[in-house]
Amino acid sequence: GRRREGGIRVGEMERDALLGHGVAGILLDRLLHCSDETRAYVCSRCGSLISLVKSKIGYVCRYCYGSSSNTVQRVTIPYVLQYLI
Structure with a gap:
């Protein structure tokens, strides 16, 4: 309880x-x-919850290398969801 x-x-x-x-x-x-509301980033190309990598062209998805200009979206999720995925 x-x-x-x-x-x-x-x-x-x-x-x-x-x-x-x-x-x-x-x-x-x-x-x-x-x-425990927190912000996270999701790649709309591959659908994965990602940690962003800073490169010369901006932020890039580690899995499919999609750039931040068209594929990386910011979402609001519970903090514990990051540990479950």
Whole structure:
């Protein structure tokens, strides 16, 4: 539970309330905006979450070498997602 710094517990009544009031918006607010929101970069050519490499032409994807001008997009994700990928 919360006493041990655990996660959010959701019971049956809470689940029903979430479904009735728009679960996507509530989950986005609770698990991203109020938690550990961070910025990351995704290559739209290969779809990978990337760490950018600085080169003479700008930032480049390490996997497919797409340049930042047309393939690298900035997204907002939970910080822990970087460790899961």
